[in-house]
Amino acid sequence: MTPVTLLQQAFQQTIYPVSGHGKRNIQVLKEVLNHCEDELDSDNYGSGPLIEDFQNDMARFFGKESAVFFPSGTMAQQIALRIWCDAQGIKKVAYHPLSHLEIHEEGGLKELHQIEAILLTDQDKLIRLEDVVQLKEDIACLLLELPQREIGGQLPAYEELVAISAYCREKGIKLHLDGARLLEVLPYYQKTAAEICELFDSVYMSFYKGIGGIAGAILAGGEAFTKESKVWKRRHGGDLISLYPYILSAAYYFKQRQFKMGQYYEEAIELAALYNDCPAVETLPVVPVTNMFHVHIGLPKAKLEALLVAMYEATGVGLTAYLKEVSETSCAFEVWIGDRYGQVPKKELAHAFEWLKTALRAV
Amino acid sequence: MTPVTLLQQAFQQTIYPVSGHGKRNIQVLKEVLNHCEDELDSDNYGSGPLIEDFQNDMARFFGKESAVFFPSGTMAQQIALRIWCDAQGIKKVAYHPLSHLEIHEEGGLKELHQIEAILLTDQDKLIRLEDVVQLKEDIACLLLELPQREIGGQLPAYEELVAISAYCREKGIKLHLDGARLLEVLPYYQKTAAEICELFDSVYMSFYKGIGGIAGAILAGGEAFTKESKVWKRRHGGDLISLYPYILSAAYYFKQRQFKMGQYYEEAIELAALYNDCPAVETLPVVPVTNMFHVHIGLPKAKLEALLVAMYEATGVGLTAYLKEVSETSCAFEVWIGDRYGQVPKKELAHAFEWLKTALRAV
Numbered sequence: 236m237t238p239v240t241l242l243q244q245a246f247q248q249t250i251y252p253v254s255g256h257g258k259r260n261i262q263v264l265k266e267v268l269n270h271c272e273d274e275l276d277s278d279n280y281g282s283g284p285l286i287e288d289f290q291n292d293m294a295r296f297f298g299k300e301s302a303v304f305f306p307s308g309t310m311a312q313q314i315a316l317r318i319w320c321d322a323q324g325i326k327k328v329a330y331h332p333l334s335h336l337e338i339h340e341e342g343g344l345k346e347l348h349q350i351e352a353i354l355l356t357d358q359d360k361l362i363r364l365e366d367v368v369q370l371k372e373d374i375a376c377l378l379l380e381l382p383q384r385e386i387g388g389q390l391p392a393y394e395e396l397v398a399i400s401a402y403c404r405e406k407g408i409k410l411h412l413d414g415a416r417l418l419e420v421l422p423y424y425q426k427t428a429a430e431i432c433e434l435f436d437s438v439y440m441s442f443y444k445g446i447g448g449i450a451g452a453i454l455a456g457g458e459a460f461t462k463e464s465k466v467w468k469r470r471h472g473g474d475l476i477s478l479y480p481y482i483l484s485a486a487y488y489f490k491q492r493q494f495k496m497g498q499y500y501e502e503a504i505e506l507a508a509l510y511n512d513c514p515a516v517e518t519l520p521v522v523p524v525t526n527m528f529h530v531h532i533g534l535p536k537a538k539l540e541a542l543l544v545a546m547y548e549a550t551g552v553g554l555t556a557y558l559k560e561v562s563e564t565s566c567a568f569e570v571w572i573g574d575r576y577g578q579v580p581k582k583e584l585a586h587a588f589e590w591l592k593t594a595l596r597a598v
Numbered sequence: 599m600t601p602v603t604l605l606q607q608a609f610q611q612t613i614y615p616v617s618g619h620g621k622r623n624i625q626v627l628k629e630v631l632n633h634c635e636d637e638l639d640s641d642n643y644g645s646g647p648l649i650e651d652f653q654n655d656m657a658r659f660f661g662k663e664s665a666v667f668f669p670s671g672t673m674a675q676q677i678a679l680r681i682w683c684d685a686q687g688i689k690k691v692a693y694h695p696l697s698h699l700e701i702h703e704e705g706g707l708k709e710l711h712q713i714e715a716i717l718l719t720d721q722d723k724l725i726r727l728e729d730v731v732q733l734k735e736d737i738a739c740l741l742l743e744l745p746q747r748e749i750g751g752q753l754p755a756y757e758e759l760v761a762i763s764a765y766c767r768e769k770g771i772k773l774h775l776d777g778a779r780l781l782e783v784l785p786y787y788q789k790t791a792a793e794i795c796e797l798f799d800s801v802y803m804s805f806y807k808g809i810g811g812i813a814g815a816i817l818a819g820g821e822a823f824t825k826e827s828k829v830w831k832r833r834h835g836g837d838l839i840s841l842y843p844y845i846l847s848a849a850y851y852f853k854q855r856q857f858k859m860g861q862y863y864e865e866a867i868e869l870a871a872l873y874n875d876c877p878a879v880e881t882l883p884v885v886p887v888t889n890m891f892h893v894h895i896g897l898p899k900a901k902l903e904a905l906l907v908a909m910y911e912a913t914g915v916g917l918t919a920y921l922k923e924v925s926e927t928s929c930a931f932e933v934w935i936g937d938r939y940g941q942v943p944k945k946e947l948a949h950a951f952e953w954l955k956t957a958l959r960a961v
Contacts, residue, residue: 258637259642260638260640261635262636262637264631268628271624273628275623276621276622277624279622306835307836307838309832310834341829341832341833348710443839443840450839450841466704467704470672470710471710471834472834473836476813477812478813479624480843
């Protein structure tokens with residue numbers, strides 16, 4: 236069994252956890268099902284109104300011809316890249332060095348699809364047009380992740396996206412959007428999802444990040460592309476007889492949170508400012524461009540852990556359940572804003588950050 | 599949208615459908631969740647008590663070192679074969695020509711894993727020891743499906759299984775059990791699951807066949823095998839943040855139906871006899887050895903369809919929702935016994951079969 240750390244324990248006992256939507260317990264699914272009729276028929280291996288209607292809604296939302304529901308983004312994105320590689324007759328794609336495909340998928344793209352990935356730019360930077368122009372090898376597809384999660388959810392300027400898209404179209408390079416957090420970028424760009432997706436040949440979005448569903452993802456693109464993706468979904472073992480627990484929760488929480496991303500974004504800016512006001516603390520980016528950012532604190536892990544546990548106990552406010560050791564003298568963690576932030580009384584939050592500031596000064 | 603046939607419509611309106619457990623609507627999941635505490639924590643990418651406890655229970659049930667929950671059998675089995683091929687350094691396996699891997703998975707084993715399948719025996723026969731002995735090529739693994747679904751759920755004698763297992767061990771061939779319907783074979787063999795699994799190096803079982811869960815599968819074997827299977831599960835995109843809708847329903851319905859397979863088996867024998875008493879009708883096998891069998895009827899599809907629609911309307915008893923055209927003059931369909939059969943009054947069933955007999959005589 237996975238051991239629970241002291242920090243996790245302390246975080247779980249706080250009255251005011253600050254990050255995310257809430258606990259991932261089965262109440263999240265019960266609430267969805269309680270809003271559905273008992274007699275609602277399951278989807279059936281990718282067919283039936285329950286899945287087809289939702290896919291059609293999502294295709295319209297993205298401004299694409301069609302869309303396919305997948306159990307996971309890992310599966311959806313490998314398949315998207317495989318289809319583009321097969322279409323182009325090139326077994327190479329390019330993406331960021333900290334792409335989900337590179338660091339979280341056990342090399343599935345290589346092991347299952349024999350696709351080689353060219354890593355663009357330094358891992359702490361965003362991909363720029365010049366990185367794409369300077370590519371010396373032919374690639375079938377470029378994958379862009381918006382926002383770039385592993386560097387705090389940074390975003391390129393919209394004009395840069397347009398330029399990359401135009402360049403790829405000119406060169407015949409397919410452009411795929413890792414839009415795991417697609418809704419979360421719309422307030423910054425002040426664009427609709429369809430306006431962003433128009434720049435891409437294919438798009439994936441996750442349903443359990445900002446949307447807060449149980450699991451699952453959607454892949455959208457042209458009719459021929461999505462049709463082929465269904466064949467690969469079957470091959471991967473993702474064409475389940477019933478995906479409805481994920482589909483129903485995706486639809487339910489999408490509707491509930493679709494228009495809350497602007498609020499989360501503003502709250503992220505507010506919270507990041509509180510962090511940046513503390514000694515030895517810096518957020519990445521300093522001013523968030525979505526509902527997420529990373530917090531870097533210049534303290535050794537064990538020391539910071541003890542400090543945070545004490546803070547949670549003293550203030551009832553919980554900042555994070557884990558710490559990533561960056562070096563012997565610094566740690567980092569991810570913050571993303573969901574429903575919880577709005578439930579924390581401003582007074583309690585201010586008090587907690589005063590506590591943190593004082594404690595950090597005393598270190 | 600998938601069109602609904604007249605036969606499906608008529609079947610859905612019958613008072614007494616005979617096959618299966620019931621409608622696959624969301625009530626099936628609601629019932630499970632209503633028996634769980636709201637605060638029960640989700641599994642988390644394959645970790646947490648919810649998934650780990652269930653995996654441990656299943657490992658014990660199979661008499662194996664450990665077990666891993668998968669979203670689908672397609673994924674679990676390809677991965678099992680891949681692991682055995684890598685271990686043996688041979689990219690070949692052998693299975694039945696009508697194996698799920700051969701006819702329902704869009705060639706995933708070949709396309710994703712570059713594994714070649716050698717098809718043993720004729721498609722209307724069971725694999726015998728002699729088929730394995732006569733193999734001229736080296737294989738990493740032999741997959742046996744118990745029961746052999748596509749030929750009516752037939753089973754080899756237990757002694758034949760023992761002989762195949764002994765031969766494979768002698769020759770260093772890994773033996774994998776496609777036990778999608780593993781519980782369903784136990785009454786015929788009069789063995790425990792562990793006694794059957796002892797003959798195999800790895801075992802897969804499905805949770806939405808006789809058990810009647812929502813979806814999902816389990817893969818069991820030695821510790822090193824299941825550990826490696828988790829890496830491949832991640833690569834396939836099956837390591838979801840939350841699999842609990844499937845796990846909870848698997849556990850719930852496993853408990854509810856684990857000991858009902860003997861009853862379903864006896865009922866299958868009873869129902870098959872009713873079919874075989876009709877002119878131009880024959881079941882495969884004539885006497886079922888599990889809770890399933892196939893029905894072959896010597897009539898053209900359109901004619902039989904009209905006859906069944908009339909029968910459903912006249913008697914309220916529904917036999918099948920679909921017909922497979924075998925030739926211009928014959929059709930077949932699958933029957934599997936679940937909870938529904940016991941709910942059909944014997945009088946109504948007898949009346950329906952009298953109606954069918956009379957109608958078939960008149961054709």
